[in-house]
Amino acid sequence: MSLLLKIHYFLLPQDEDIGYAVYSNLLFLSLFFGNLYFRPVHGFDMVIIIAGLMTFLVLYFRAFAAHKNDLIYYIAAMCFIGVALSEINIGANIFFIYAAAFSGEIYNKRKAFITLLLVLAFIIFYSVITDKSSYFWLPAIFMSITLGLLNINRTEVLKKNKALKQSQQETKHLAKIAERERISRDLHDLLGHSLSVITLKSELAGKMIDKGLPSEKIKIEIKAMEELSRKTLAQVRDAVKGYNIATIKGELLQVRVATEAAKIELIENIELESLPTGIESELALIIREAITNVIRHAETEKVWIVLKQVATHLTLTISDQGQITAIKEQSGMQNMRTRINKMGGEMNVASVPNTQLKFTLPITAKSQNNKVISTLHTVANG
Known part of the structure; x- marks a missing residue:
């Protein structure tokens, strides 16, 4: 100096x-x-x-x-x-x-x-x-x-x-905090769902080995775990980079694999053909988290996913045959509530007679005119 x-x-x-x-x-x-x-x-x-x-x-x-x-x-x-x-x-x-x-x-x-x-x-x-x-x-x-x-x-x-x-x-400080929270939520949702499926498939492969089933069937389960691990790794990288754009169609495919492994019947009823990109991505991640919670905690044989538009509101309902016993919401429920609140919607939880999560989101003309990505045509099975 x-x-x-x-x-x-x-x-x-x-x-x-x-x-x-x-x-x-x-x-x-x-x-x-x-x-x-x-x-x-x-x-x-x-x-x-x-x-x-x-x-x-x-x-x-x-x-x-x-x-x-x-x-x-x-x-x-x-x-x-x-x-x-x-x-x-x-x-x-x-x-x-x-x-x-x-x-x-x-x-x-x-x-x-x-x-x-x-x-x-x-x-x-x-x-x-x-x-x-x-x-x-x-x-x-x-x-x-x-x-x-x-x-x-x-x-x-x-x-x-x-x-x-x-x-x-x-x-800038608030943006950094929001980004950390986003990454935390995305990683929680991604890893929670994928690791649950990998755990189920690992248990299934172990049971197949104990029962002496043909090695080809066991290899199929191991191959599925390998593919899921690679896909999860790529999604984690995308989430950290900020490019994690989930789709309802893609999530339903993964959810179907997970529920089949958990021996839970999945019943879907999607009555929308398209949604704004940001809304679809958030709803897809909500579906992922909700089904992960069902697989982990709910003692149920069936789970229902219903997505439809009523007048100017979009409703997503996820229900199962189990009952919520915990009073305090854990991180998974909090993440879902944060996602829907961020979009201006609300989340309601019912536990009688069975568990039902209902997400309501107002849809404005402005949001409907945004860039959209395809979801699913009307699907009803079960």
Whole structure:
């Protein structure tokens, strides 16, 4: 780090809103030195001027690091430096201008305007009681108004930019959280379903071996597990990348394999030909999670899946012959509820006389006109 940069960080706080313009602003002191050149002073007066300048520079740089509510004290101190040095050099009116400029740094706009008005009133009051010429108070008032208003406007712009930046950062943070939750839900649904099927098929293969069934049949089950494992791996990769677009047709094919392995009869009734892409993908994943829960927890011989549109609402009903005994919803139920709520729908659970999950989703004209992917034609079996 260069020496100048070290000095910069020593004098000023490391704030991205504070640039090198703070040094160029000190060029206004040339007005003071110009008057000092044409009207030189000596002796004790020079000591006062040097002390006043040193004090001002300390106040100037410390004001940028000061708490916004404490700026009023720095502004008052600059005004008193102006009073002390104006009795020696008329160019000291520049210190009143610096005080007015710093009033714009106060973050509360109302307080900034009041402070600026107080500085202007002090300039007028001081000029009147000391009978200062117009060469003193006229430029002081004009430049104080100009720089004060410019800084107030600049501070307001900075506040809005900071608010916008903070909002963008919060949005990014929320997007990251949403993405993590999406990946978590997708992985839960993918792995939960696939591992359940692999477990069932593994148990089936083990039973076939115990019974001494032909090896060809056992190889078929093992081959099915291998294919499912490869497909699951590809789906996991797609889910992490954000490309996991499930279809109801594809899910029903997998669900059929899983229920057959679990010796559960699947009865489907799909009365829709097409759905918007996003809606179909979410409903397909809901079907996957629901059937996974049925295979894992429900003591049932049959499971029904009904998907149809009634007026402006889409309803998906998944029911079985078992009963829900747990009061608290586990992650699977929570994931399904999150998915349907995200689309503006709702999930209702009934456990009497048997378990029924009903998902209701309003379908607007806008969503119906979105890009669609094919589902299934009306299917009714059982």
